[in-house]
Amino acid sequence: MTLRSLPxxxxxxxxxxxxxxxxxxxxxxxxxxxxIGPLLxxxxxxxxxxxxxxxxxxxxxxxxxxxxxxGALLGLAGAVAQGLFRNPLADPYLLGSASGASLGVALVxxxxxxxxxxxxxxxxxxxxxxxxxxxxxxxxLGLTGAAFVGAVLxxxxxxxxxxxxxxxxRLLLAGVVVGxxxxxxxxxxxxxxPDSLQAMQAFMLGSTVFxxxxxxxxxxxxxxxxxxxGCLLGRxxxxxxxxxxxxxxxxxxxxxxxxxxxxxxALATGTxxxxxxLIAFVGLAAPHLVRSVIKTTHGHLMLLASxxxxxxxxAADTLARWLIAPQELPVGVLTxxxxxxxxxxxxxxxxxxxTGGQA
Amino acid sequence: xMLARRQSALGERRRQGRxxxxxxxxxxxxxxxxxxxxxxxVDDRGVSVSxxxxxxxxxxxxxxxxxxVCELGQCERLVGVDRYSDFPAxxxxxPKVGGGLDPNIEAIVALRxxxxxxxxxxRADERLRALGIKVVTLEPKTHADVQRVLLKVGQxxxxxxxxxxxxxxxxxVSAAAQSVPASVRxxxxxxxxxxxxxxxxxxxxxxxxxxxxxxxxxxxxKLGPFPKINPEFVVRANPDLIMVGERSASGLxxxxxxxxxxxxxxxxxxxxxxxxxxxxxxxxxxxxEGARLMAQCLINKAPRTAATGGKP
Amino acid sequence: MTSxxxxxxxxxxxxxxxxxxxxxxxxISLSLPQGRWTSxxxxxxxxxxxxxxxxxxxxxxxxxxxxxxxxxxxxxNRTRARQLAWLGQNESSGDDLTVWxxxxxxxxxxxxxxxxxxxxxxxxxxxxxKATQAWxxxxxxxxxxxxxxxxxxxxxxxxxxxxxxLLMDEPLANLDPPHQADWLGVVRCLLETGVTVVSVLHEIxxxxxxxxxxxxxxxxxxxxxxxxxxxxxxxLEAVFDHRLTIHPLAxxxxxxxx
Numbered sequence: 001m002t003l004r005s006l007p008x009x010x011x012x013x014x015x016x017x018x019x020x021x022x023x024x025x026x027x028x029x030x031x032x033x034x035x036i037g038p039l040l041x042x043x044x045x046x047x048x049x050x051x052x053x054x055x056x057x058x059x060x061x062x063x064x065x066x067x068x069x070x071g072a073l074l075g076l077a078g079a080v081a082q083g084l085f086r087n088p089l090a091d092p093y094l095l096g097s098a099s100g101a102s103l104g105v106a107l108v109x110x111x112x113x114x115x116x117x118x119x120x121x122x123x124x125x126x127x128x129x130x131x132x133x134x135x136x137x138x139x140x141l142g143l144t145g146a147a148f149v150g151a152v153l154x155x156x157x158x159x160x161x162x163x164x165x166x167x168x169x170r171l172l173l174a175g176v177v178v179g180x181x182x183x184x185x186x187x188x189x190x191x192x193x194p195d196s197l198q199a200m201q202a203f204m205l206g207s208t209v210f211x212x213x214x215x216x217x218x219x220x221x222x223x224x225x226x227x228x229x230g231c232l233l234g235r236x237x238x239x240x241x242x243x244x245x246x247x248x249x250x251x252x253x254x255x256x257x258x259x260x261x262x263x264x265x266a267l268a269t270g271t272x273x274x275x276x277x278l279i280a281f282v283g284l285a286a287p288h289l290v291r292s293v294i295k296t297t298h299g300h301l302m303l304l305a306s307x308x309x310x311x312x313x314x315a316a317d318t319l320a321r322w323l324i325a326p327q328e329l330p331v332g333v334l335t336x337x338x339x340x341x342x343x344x345x346x347x348x349x350x351x352x353x354x355t356g357g358q359a
Numbered sequence: 360x361m362l363a364r365r366q367s368a369l370g371e372r373r374r375q376g377r378x379x380x381x382x383x384x385x386x387x388x389x390x391x392x393x394x395x396x397x398x399x400x401v402d403d404r405g406v407s408v409s410x411x412x413x414x415x416x417x418x419x420x421x422x423x424x425x426x427x428v429c430e431l432g433q434c435e436r437l438v439g440v441d442r443y444s445d446f447p448a449x450x451x452x453x454p455k456v457g458g459g460l461d462p463n464i465e466a467i468v469a470l471r472x473x474x475x476x477x478x479x480x481x482r483a484d485e486r487l488r489a490l491g492i493k494v495v496t497l498e499p500k501t502h503a504d505v506q507r508v509l510l511k512v513g514q515x516x517x518x519x520x521x522x523x524x525x526x527x528x529x530x531x532v533s534a535a536a537q538s539v540p541a542s543v544r545x546x547x548x549x550x551x552x553x554x555x556x557x558x559x560x561x562x563x564x565x566x567x568x569x570x571x572x573x574x575x576x577x578x579x580x581k582l583g584p585f586p587k588i589n590p591e592f593v594v595r596a597n598p599d600l601i602m603v604g605e606r607s608a609s610g611l612x613x614x615x616x617x618x619x620x621x622x623x624x625x626x627x628x629x630x631x632x633x634x635x636x637x638x639x640x641x642x643x644x645x646x647x648e649g650a651r652l653m654a655q656c657l658i659n660k661a662p663r664t665a666a667t668g669g670k671p
Numbered sequence: 672m673t674s675x676x677x678x679x680x681x682x683x684x685x686x687x688x689x690x691x692x693x694x695x696x697x698x699i700s701l702s703l704p705q706g707r708w709t710s711x712x713x714x715x716x717x718x719x720x721x722x723x724x725x726x727x728x729x730x731x732x733x734x735x736x737x738x739x740x741x742x743x744x745x746x747x748n749r750t751r752a753r754q755l756a757w758l759g760q761n762e763s764s765g766d767d768l769t770v771w772x773x774x775x776x777x778x779x780x781x782x783x784x785x786x787x788x789x790x791x792x793x794x795x796x797x798x799x800x801k802a803t804q805a806w807x808x809x810x811x812x813x814x815x816x817x818x819x820x821x822x823x824x825x826x827x828x829x830x831x832x833x834x835x836x837l838l839m840d841e842p843l844a845n846l847d848p849p850h851q852a853d854w855l856g857v858v859r860c861l862l863e864t865g866v867t868v869v870s871v872l873h874e875i876x877x878x879x880x881x882x883x884x885x886x887x888x889x890x891x892x893x894x895x896x897x898x899x900x901x902x903x904x905x906x907l908e909a910v911f912d913h914r915l916t917i918h919p920l921a922x923x924x925x926x927x928x929x
Contacts, residue, residue, distance in 0.1 A: 029592035058616035212615035243762030251752025
């Protein structure tokens, strides 16, 4: 594919996301249901319009946009991880960042109370109750901060164990070790604080169920920062893909820039995990899906992987709400089916076209 | 010739004697066999367990079964319980032998129980039976189950007035139902079990209690007992009253869009403390207390004149 | 041919370098003249690639290296990158980048952080790709190319830097004889513009085309001299245990195994 496809791809992803947004807003607890009509014609039935307004703007819109933002963050983090480790199997959770974020959230819930302990007045008066799905800005920032700090610390621990990013195998092993150990630590925290158990279970499954405007806007804000940083740092990943020595010879300050990339990875992953829990596969699949369509530099790849991840998660979330309405499927199942299915199809198509290809 | 006839007559008498001897032995065996199997119980898996005499040392691996044993007045027969059994207070001092699904086999064996009562869904019964321990698997899930299991445990323990105990419980539930004023009967209730959100529908144990109290559940039985519901559904259904356990209550009122739900607007929210929630949720002998708690909530918080509500 | 250039492009003094716990280079000192082509040759394991990496500033070492008169490690990264281009061997190549993108990467030392490529950058990348006959496939991705084609693209990347000093480690890997001849032509052009070229080659006949030769064995320099000098030829034969002989052939020197 030539470079001319790049703007085409960006436009098609943006338009596709917009279409999915409209679809997502039309899907709710009664399955497919077009609420745009009542919104556009308020005079026809005022009661229905008020209901439609509330449902669309308070519930469905922030949730669908939140799904896009979380998918965008995970897609970006996946592209960074795959570039940083020069490994196509890398995903944002690789360096134990998911376990670190979970541990951070579990600790905050255990210390501040998963239900019994509340900040401020009782929930009847809308006090800032510390719950996983709370809407208060401070609580969201606190939980996001805890998840971010947890993710960063886990990543730093992994890097310390593997003594730098040079040896990919050692890095991956260290990441697995840190992931398992921190996961066990999270279980221990929950064992001693069973009130947080239910909240954490809902969190670990991953879903956009209670994403309100606060969470949604927070994710979009962080995404804007990360994608900007990522595009600037993209050339570092390009240089690295030619080998460490070559990148060094091109004058790239590898040490500090790699740390910056790890920070972007931790921030993006931590933010997404703090709002929607652990949703698998998006970070792994989105960069591959982009690369199957177009070959381009990392700067562009990060933006495209974001858009692709956002579209993927939005589609999965809409389907999760639609298929057995009013019940909901776990969104992680659908991301695996959608993303994995498309990747499988691509693999079959590519293997056939390369049977006579050059070495 | 006289000698031969006398010899054959002697042989004949000996044969008859031997025959009678073995007949007596057989009769004795049959009598002792009947005495050995004093009674048999068929558990929920269809396995029939036989007892010589009612067991004196009982291990229970399910909180509702623990409560059933104590409700029948046989608490002192319990020698070990699972880690989740916490009622009545007496059982908290008993040795804990792991969970229902992951029991500590060694600890159970060390207690030398005469019978282990456990849930159907656990796989540990084969292991315990292989070690020679009698296992009765019972798992109450509905109101009808509570009665059945109560009577069966009574049978196992040799308690004669189990039926009377059940009548007391049943009367308690009826009393709770009658205490709910008629004006409250049309209240539409949403019972949230877990942040997910998972609700309790009509076909769950909690749902049955609510039905008996005469109120309506916004989650119908065809969704399954504990469906993971789209929160938008609750907003649409616009329940008049929300019941939730303390553990999952935080942040409920701030959920996006929930500010417009009647129950939230009019602050008709019943939050049950963790200990109370157990009585509501466990299909066991405390169901009367659970019904009373719910009735109290309805009396206090339900609207006297229920609104027409939203689309169900 | 230019006259003898008096300036030293690279001066190394008493270089010791280790990989892990093993010391590879045992106190090497050498001066590489500016505007000339120097070949570093020697048997396997002599430390040629290690020496080249040290001179490029890519490996830690004791001793000093001076680039165009200045201490190499006191130079800011980008300044050094603009003055010295390095082409390594056996490095992982970004299979997903297009040929054009790879060539353009050579301009990184010249690009500002926030800016895109300037017209000079684009022109430099184009020139480099044309010089290695890779211009026609500039839109193909690296993963679709054969070994030799990939090597030409990587060479173009190194040429695009337009540095005054070019260090190349086994640049002829996977190249067939016509393209090896092309490479020779590229090097000659560079020399005419005053670029200093240093190469590590195991094709001795190719190495003998250079101006100067540095012969290494076991982490030390055994001989340094002009390629045309018979003493250099004898030293070369000696370092390979006399298993090859240098013969003149059609105005060139050729090394043939015995």
